[in-house]
Amino acid sequence: MVDRTIENFDCGHRACGGCGASSAVRMILKGAGENTIVVSPTGCLEVFSTPYPETAWKTPWIHSLFENASAVASGVEAALKKQGRLGKEKVLVIGGDGATVDIGMLCISGAFERGHDFTYVCYDNEAYMNTGIQRSGATPYDADTTTSPSGVCSTGNNRPKKDLPQILVAHGSPYVATATMAYPMDLMKKVEKAMNTQGPCYIQVHAPCCTGWGYDGAKTMEIGRMAVECGLWPCYEIVDGKLTSVKKVKRVPVDEYLKAQKRFRHLFKPTRNDAEIAKIQAIADANAAKYGIDIE
Amino acid sequence: MPLQMMEGSIAVAETVRLCRPQVISAYPITPQTHIVEGLASIVADGRLDAEYICVESEFSALSACIGASAAGSRVYSATTSQGLALMAEVVFNSAGMRLPIVMGIANRAISAPLSIWNDQQDSIMMRDSGWLQLYAEDNQEAVDLHVLAYKICEDHDILLPAFVCFDGFILSHVFEPVDIPSQEEVDEFLGPFNPYQQLDVKDPISFGMYATPEYYLEFRYEHDQAVHRAADALRKHGKAFGEKFGRDYSELVEGYRLEDAEVAIIAMGSICGTTKDAIDEMRAEGKKVGLLKIRCFRPFPAADIAKALAHVKTVAVLDKNISLGAKGAVGIEVKDACYGLGIPIYDYVLGLGGRDVRKKDIKKIVELAEKGSGDMFYGLREELL
Numbered sequence: 001m002v003d004r005t006i007e008n009f010d011c012g013h014r015a016c017g018g019c020g021a022s023s024a025v026r027m028i029l030k031g032a033g034e035n036t037i038v039v040s041p042t043g044c045l046e047v048f049s050t051p052y053p054e055t056a057w058k059t060p061w062i063h064s065l066f067e068n069a070s071a072v073a074s075g076v077e078a079a080l081k082k083q084g085r086l087g088k089e090k091v092l093v094i095g096g097d098g099a100t101v102d103i104g105m106l107c108i109s110g111a112f113e114r115g116h117d118f119t120y121v122c123y124d125n126e127a128y129m130n131t132g133i134q135r136s137g138a139t140p141y142d143a144d145t146t147t148s149p150s151g152v153c154s155t156g157n158n159r160p161k162k163d164l165p166q167i168l169v170a171h172g173s174p175y176v177a178t179a180t181m182a183y184p185m186d187l188m189k190k191v192e193k194a195m196n197t198q199g200p201c202y203i204q205v206h207a208p209c210c211t212g213w214g215y216d217g218a219k220t221m222e223i224g225r226m227a228v229e230c231g232l233w234p235c236y237e238i239v240d241g242k243l244t245s246v247k248k249v250k251r252v253p254v255d256e257y258l259k260a261q262k263r264f265r266h267l268f269k270p271t272r273n274d275a276e277i278a279k280i281q282a283i284a285d286a287n288a289a290k291y292g293i294d295i296e
Numbered sequence: 297m298p299l300q301m302m303e304g305s306i307a308v309a310e311t312v313r314l315c316r317p318q319v320i321s322a323y324p325i326t327p328q329t330h331i332v333e334g335l336a337s338i339v340a341d342g343r344l345d346a347e348y349i350c351v352e353s354e355f356s357a358l359s360a361c362i363g364a365s366a367a368g369s370r371v372y373s374a375t376t377s378q379g380l381a382l383m384a385e386v387v388f389n390s391a392g393m394r395l396p397i398v399m400g401i402a403n404r405a406i407s408a409p410l411s412i413w414n415d416q417q418d419s420i421m422m423r424d425s426g427w428l429q430l431y432a433e434d435n436q437e438a439v440d441l442h443v444l445a446y447k448i449c450e451d452h453d454i455l456l457p458a459f460v461c462f463d464g465f466i467l468s469h470v471f472e473p474v475d476i477p478s479q480e481e482v483d484e485f486l487g488p489f490n491p492y493q494q495l496d497v498k499d500p501i502s503f504g505m506y507a508t509p510e511y512y513l514e515f516r517y518e519h520d521q522a523v524h525r526a527a528d529a530l531r532k533h534g535k536a537f538g539e540k541f542g543r544d545y546s547e548l549v550e551g552y553r554l555e556d557a558e559v560a561i562i563a564m565g566s567i568c569g570t571t572k573d574a575i576d577e578m579r580a581e582g583k584k585v586g587l588l589k590i591r592c593f594r595p596f597p598a599a600d601i602a603k604a605l606a607h608v609k610t611v612a613v614l615d616k617n618i619s620l621g622a623k624g625a626v627g628i629e630v631k632d633a634c635y636g637l638g639i640p641i642y643d644y645v646l647g648l649g650g651r652d653v654r655k656k657d658i659k660k661i662v663e664l665a666e667k668g669s670g671d672m673f674y675g676l677r678e679e680l681l
Contacts, residue, residue, distance in 0.1 A: 035497045039363065050505035060495040062366050063504035065389055068359035071351065075319060075363025075371070076495060078347035082318040082369060089497050107359065110352030 002033030002192055013056035014048040018217020020207035020224065021045055021123045024181035025094060028121050028205070029059065031191025035089050037080075039073040041099035042066035044130040045123065067103040069093045070111035070120060077116045090195050091118035097138035098128040100204075101164045112171040112200040119194040119201045122164070123181075125209035133212040137162040140232065141283060142276055143263045145212075150266035155276050160283060168202045169238050175199075177237040180206035182224025186235065186247070193237075206233045214262020226257040231284035234291045248295045251288060254281050299473035304435040304462065307474045308374075308400055309334025311439045313344045314482040315398075315446050317372040318489070319364035321349040321357045325379040326412045327464035328402040332374055354379035358386040358399070365395040366503050368494035370446070374400035376464055377418045378407060384422070390457050391426030392519060393504055396449035397457035398442065399427075402464040403565065403616075405649040413650020414464045416565060420593075420617040420625045426519050428458035428526050429594040431564040435472045437591075438462040440543055443482055447533045452492050454529050456522055463566040463616075465650070477541055485540055527595045548597035550589040551604055553579060557586030559662050560605055562630055563614040564590045567653055571614070574658035585662055590626065598633035605634060611641040612665035614653075618645045623671060642670020651675060 008029040015022035021044055029036065038061045040046050046063045049056040064072045073093050080086040095104065100122040108120065127145050128134040135148040139157045144150045148157035165176045175197040179187040187205060194201035208224050210217035227233035228249060235247035255277065258264040267273045267280075288294050302310070309331050312320075320339070322332040339348045347364075351357045354375050361371040375383060380401065390397055401419045405411040419429055430445060432438035438460065445458040462468060493501060507515055531546050538544030552572050554560060561571050568589045578585045588604050590597065605611060611634070615624020622628060627643025634641060642665045647653040657675060664670060 037367070037495050037497065047506060050502055052505040052507045052511050055502040055505060057502050058500060060497060060500040061502045062363065062495060063502075063506075064359060064362050064393070065385055068355065068362075068386065071356035071359030072363035072366075074349055074351070074356070075321060075360030075365070076367045077363075078319045078321075078349055078360065079364040079367035079369035079371075082345075082347045083367075106353060107356050110356050113352070114350065 002031065004030050004188065006030060006034060008036070008057070008059040010056045010058055014051065016211050016217065018210040018220045020181050020209055020220045021096070021125055022048070023220070024123045024187070024205050024207045027181060027184045027187050028094060028191050031188035032090070032092050032195050033192065036092050036195070037076055037089055039069050039076060039091065039093045041069035041095040041104055043096035043099050045094060045096060047130055066099055068107050069095050069099065069104060070107040073118045074111045074114065074116045077118050086117060092195065093118060093120040095120070095122055096129070097122055097124040097126060098136040101137040101162045109171065112168055112173055115199055117198055117200070119191070119203070121191065122204045123207040124204050125207045125212060127212050129209050129212045141280055142267060144266055145263070155273065156266060165202060165204055165238070169241055173200055173202055174240055175201040175237070177203045178233070178235050179203055180224045180228060180233060180235060182206070182221050182228065183235065190237065212263070214265070215260055219260070223260060226260065230254045230257045231288045231293060232257060234287045234293050236291050243291065246291045246293055249293055250295045251284070251293070254284050299475055301471055301473050303330065303469060303471050304438060304467040305330030305402070305469065306334050307435050307439050307476060308442060309338060310476050311442045312372050313338050314477060314479055315372070315443060315486060316344070316370065317346055318369035319347045319349065319361070319371045320373070321351055321360035321364065321371065322373050323351050323354045323357045323375070323379060325354065325376055327404060327468045328374045328376045328379070328400065330468065331400055331402070354382045355386060358383045358390060361397045362386065362390050362393065362395060365397055366495050368489070368491045368496070370489035371397055372399070373397070374402070376402045377404035380418045380422065381406060387422050387425045387427060392515070394455040394519070394522070395457060396455055398445045398449060399457065399459055400442065401459045401461045402468040403461050404464040411649040414466050415616040415648045415650070416461065417617045419459050419461045422459070423594060423625060426456065426523060427594065428456055428523065428592070430458060430460050430592055431590065432460065432462040432467065433566060433568040433589060435462070435467055435470070435474050436543070438467060439474055439476060440537065440541065440545065443477065443485060444533060444537050444545055446486055448526055448529045450489060451529050451533070454522055454526050455492055456526060461565065466566045481540060485537065523595050527592070527597060530592055547600070548592040549600045549604055550591060552587040552589065554586030554588055554604060556584055558584040558609045559665060560586050560588050560608040560611045561614060561658065561662070562588045562590065562611060562626065564593060564626060565616065567614055567616065567647065570653060570655060571658050574655040577655065578659060578662065583662070596629050596633070598629070601630060601633045602637060605639060606637065608639060610665045611639055612661050612670065613641065613643045614661070615643055615645045616647045618648065640668065644670060644672065644674040646674040
């Protein structure tokens, strides 16, 4: 097991107070352990952790562009392999949901199809937070963002989240998982497992964003747990294409999770929108049926 | 080694093999294809111990080169035209990260309309990216410039990426006799890749951070200085190359029958060969014509050009590219280089999209320049306009 006392993501970075992503990254690196080379796309993480001439990274780290982290990681992996360093040193990509499910999709697909030995972890804060809370392909149904605003003719984002974990299962990835920063031990164990699995592995980590979602930054962990408990964030592992573990919960209705965040405020004020809330509940119910998350 | 009759692309692939890249990442595109096919065969046959990454796009090809170079490996890629355009963001980024990447460019026109044939619009559109740009007149130069490019790029005083440009089809698909150096010679000249810094868990550093307004300007200044310094590095390593391989590359520009010329033609790439033949014929007729070949477009050898042209009466620049709404890029830069010299300089945009340029065209252009007619598209089919 890797040494969980190691801190490879240092204090002093510029993340917002209560940032889910920065906590997630700290835990991800504890899971990855020493001897990890990190590749990051452009995004919140890159900007708050590396304003030249400072860096929060105590492990080798490289950023090139918004959409090419997986291709850069492919090159790093190939170089390590050729130099006989691969295995002793491991490659980890950490990117946000915009860089992952949207603009970086081609490079991710290419790298997974080629079977490079690296782990890709997406910290999913469910929008383009770095540029000011615009919708991404990972933004949940009905969330209010600056490019999917709620209004007289709109109830916010009109599409459900793109299911990238399943897309990468279809690529033949040996290990695909979802996790949340709200369950740190589970997250660290999954990262450790992925890093020790040969081939391209993927973990999507729920990382609440107090600024973008509109809640008190002291409640990030609480919000993260609520997402799991209502069924909107199922935590599971898929090994070699087969579902092998699911976090079981005594499910609660989605209402409390939605009410706790300004991005869903329009569903409750000025009047409660029962029809839309029912659609979101249906998404949670579908997750429960698909992954079997209910405690009977 | 005796001269060998080889296709240009294969000569380039064999030369890249001799440079021992550890990671090759490429995506096929006409007319670059034979190079990446050649390298794939070379790796498959165990003639080069390299990782060959079959990426899904040119964008990823150069991105993977960034990762591999940062991780301490010598890398190679090749592309052309639309592929280079797709790479655009990575082209600028890799240069800003100061990674010594060598990339072959089999020059080809840019769409639309779609054209697979030669001009130099593709590499010229990347002129502001901070990559070095070397242009080969023939396949021997394409071979030699690849070896030389690695030497310059990996020089710790330089640390820049470089295009080695050779005209698509006209060179890439043409069989010419070439002298492929021996492995021992190339090993002695290049040595193993010695990265200035690299991704290494024993000595962790951060690559590719972001810079606030307090720092960005200085990064650009340092980058610009490095590109300028590359001129001296080219002279130095080009001279050493000449001493080792017998072909001298110590100059960024090269004169042909220029010493007493009254009309100077300026060109880059394979058109220089045609121009030299045309000059020989014009000289036989008593016309004092010479050529100034530009081998290195970035850094732009402005002082060398001004010095070489000081004595001529007229200059005709042949541009296989066009900055739409302005003029050909080489013409614009030559005029800048010669500002104040008072020499009339005329620009001719020609040969775009593979339109043939023959000796008679070069002669016609000399006549036009002597009459003071220039700054035009040359060879337009009026009936189509």
